[in-house]
Amino acid sequence: MTKEIKLNAQLRVETNGKAKIIREKGLVPAVVYGSGTENRNVKIKKLDFERVFAEAGESNLIDLVIDDKSSVKVIVKDFQKSPITDQIIHVDFYQVDMSKKIETAIPLNFIGESKAVKELGAILMKNIDEINAKCLPGDLVNNIDVDLSVLNTLEDVIRIKDLKISKDVEILNDTEDMVASVTEQRAEEVEPEVSEEEAGKETTEGTEEKEKSEESEAPAKEKKE
Numbered sequence: 070m071t072k073e074i075k076l077n078a079q080l081r082v083e084t085n086g087k088a089k090i091i092r093e094k095g096l097v098p099a100v101v102y103g104s105g106t107e108n109r110n111v112k113i114k115k116l117d118f119e120r121v122f123a124e125a126g127e128s129n130l131i132d133l134v135i136d137d138k139s140s141v142k143v144i145v146k147d148f149q150k151s152p153i154t155d156q157i158i159h160v161d162f163y164q165v166d167m168s169k170k171i172e173t174a175i176p177l178n179f180i181g182e183s184k185a186v187k188e189l190g191a192i193l194m195k196n197i198d199e200i201n202a203k204c205l206p207g208d209l210v211n212n213i214d215v216d217l218s219v220l221n222t223l224e225d226v227i228r229i230k231d232l233k234i235s236k237d238v239e240i241l242n243d244t245e246d247m248v249a250s251v252t253e254q255r256a257e258e259v260e261p262e263v264s265e266e267e268a269g270k271e272t273t274e275g276t277e278e279k280e281k282s283e284e285s286e287a288p289a290k291e292k293k294e
Contacts, residue, residue: 074121075121075140076113076133077113077137080136092158095116096113097113097118097157098158099111100159100160100162101143101162102161109135111162115157118157118160125144126176127173128211129209130143130209131143133162141164142165143163144163144165145160145162148161166206167205167206168205169205170203170205170239171203172201172203173202173203174199175238176199176212177214177248178212179195179217180214180217183217183218183220184218184221185220185221185223185225186251190254191252191253192254193220201241201242202238202240203238203241204238204239210235213234215227215232215249223251225250226247226249227249227250228244
C-alpha cells in the first residue's frame, strides 16, 4: 500500500491570462480531471507542491484537499516547466477511480553492488529507469527494486522478468527488455613502440626531405635577388 501524501489546493476563479499573477504569488496553476468528473481549475502553493512531488513523483497517490473540504485521490499526470527558469508552471492532476486500473510509469530503484564492477573493473550499464505498468490505484508502489549484486560476471544481465514485482501489477513493457548489464572497460589506446632502427630511419628520411626542400627553394631566392 502507498503511504498517504496530502496536498492542499484552492479553486481557481481567475480567468485565462491571470496565470502570471498566480505565479507571482508563489502559487502554481493546475487542473484536476478524470473519468466521470468535471474538470476543476485549482491553484497550489509552489513550495508545497515541490515537497509533495519530490515524495510522490508520478506513481504515487496524492490526497488533494480542495478548499479544505474532503480530499480526492489524484496522481500527477503531467506538468510543464518554464524554458527560461526551469520552474514548474502548471500541473495536471488525474483524479483516479479506486475501482479502476490506471496506467503509469513506476521508477526503478537500483540497490546493491555488482561484483563485476567492484572486482573486475567493469562498467555498469542502466538501460531503463522506469517501467510502464497497469494496476488498481491502491496497488501502486513507490518504486521497483533492482538488485545489482547478481551481476557477477561480464555475461550477467538483469531483465524485467527477473525483477520482483507484485502479481497485482501488470507490466506493459516486454519482459525480455534489459534493465541493467555490465560491460568490459575499454583499455586506453597506447602508441606502438618504435625500435631504435626504425626511429633512426625516420630521422634520416626527414632530414633528406628537408634538404631537398631547401635546394628547391634556393634558385627562387637567387632569382629574386
